Amino acid sequence: MGTTQLESVPEPKYWHLKTVLSEALDSEFTVGEILPNERDLAARFGVARATLRQALEQLELEGRLQRRRGVGTTGAPPRMGVAVGNDQQVWPGTGDDAWQAVDCTLATPPAVVATALETARDRAVHIVRRSRVSHGQPVAAELLYIPVTSVPDLTAIDTPSEAARARAVLRELQRLELEGQDRAVELGSARADDARELDRLPGAPVLVVTTRFFAGGRTAALSVATYRADTCRLTFGASGGVEIHHGPERQAS
Amino acid sequence: MGTTQLESVPEPKYWHLKTVLSEALDSEFTVGEILPNERDLAARFGVARATLRQALEQLELEGRLQRRRGVGTTGAPPRMGVAVGNDQQVWPGTGDDAWQAVDCTLATPPAVVATALETARDRAVHIVRRSRVSHGQPVAAELLYIPVTSVPDLTAIDTPSEAARARAVLRELQRLELEGQDRAVELGSARADDARELDRLPGAPVLVVTTRFFAGGRTAALSVATYRADTCRLTFGASGGVEIHHGPERQAS
């Protein structure tokens, strides 16, 4: 690689650093290999640690590396494809292995959820927590809001565990006829509890997938699933997702 | 002798700041209103500017506010829903209002694209650039890679503009029978050219939507679309979804 050409508009240092490190990751480091610590790297490049960190943050955001406090910085494997929607629309928990029910509580939903459900603010809803694991790693945490009116026949429960109660609610929900659903994806940052479940620090970037389930002319359930943005590539559609994709570089203009 | 401290986990300052500011945005500021500059805010909260900025960065990531160099920091409108996939699978540029063709070049694709297209590294592809505007704002930039073999009958062109050539390629592509498509969403950071087109700084967070189009048993085209993550909520509407949102025509200032 040549020397950087001096430009009329100087490139920020951290941006140039990011490029250099990215290339080094491609050529000189293997996945999982730990690279020098931040103080050494900063010294090696002749920049302040904060500047070096700015580059590392971007690379972590792009899923190129992984940093763990007390341990070090390692090269990251390519993002895993996580199927989040096949064409068929189904209730949550249907023939599903990907998600695992955790627990279930009965509470009044936050304001945003209430409006999305078109329910009164003070109507209680079931809140089912589920978690999703892929390739041995936690990849998503979900909160499923189900108005009590959607599962009226839910028998008074005498279940051994929270998880069992969650499954009972889902089973009841599946008896309704699903009329349609609706999905949105946006960027967010992990709340404290989600962060813990996803093994990340609070504020870590996440992809929030919001799904509305329609039945009986109403919104019968609302799912808010937060996926680790650094390790996941959300896939929609038929095939099982093949290609990875990082990368810069296009021909010059 | 230790006195046991119950709240032994101190919340980071920037995290607390973020919460306070977020509440202030909800109650005390209207959309578009400019809030005090960073130096004032930092002084007001008794923290260093860098710490204050850490909080602002998160809020910007979540689409709560918008910062522009030389201007200031303003409250942001709710994210706009951007339809990125209806169930029907169609070729790009079909009955299309959302996207606008910009130009078209012929070049060899980057390595990642070549493998995704299952084409030889040195085979040229058409690269069509398109941009998408919603509510008067640029929201996405797209690169469409189309192997020359997908549009063999493309006549030697004598078009007045680059944009016209782009449209010609798309028209030719639409003559094939679309056998299926494949989508993935992941987090990325804007390359320099995309950033310019999206009116953001390089490195700004973007949602990268990769779509593969299948025809004739091959991947006939590959679309890589980068959406502004701060202002966009990608919707995959299926049903007769009730999408609202709001082009709030507030007075220009």
Add this chain to the structure above:
DNA sequence: GAGTGGTCTAGACCACGGT
């Protein structure tokens, strides 16, 4: 206890948008 990444400070200068 040693070493790692995470947080925080108090400055400085730069690039940009408006006047």
Add this chain to the structure above:
DNA sequence: CCGTGGTCTAGACCACTCG
């Protein structure tokens, strides 16, 4: 020109993991 956010520095201390 001025004021804004963007970049950068050279330190410091904290929280965590591991041997």
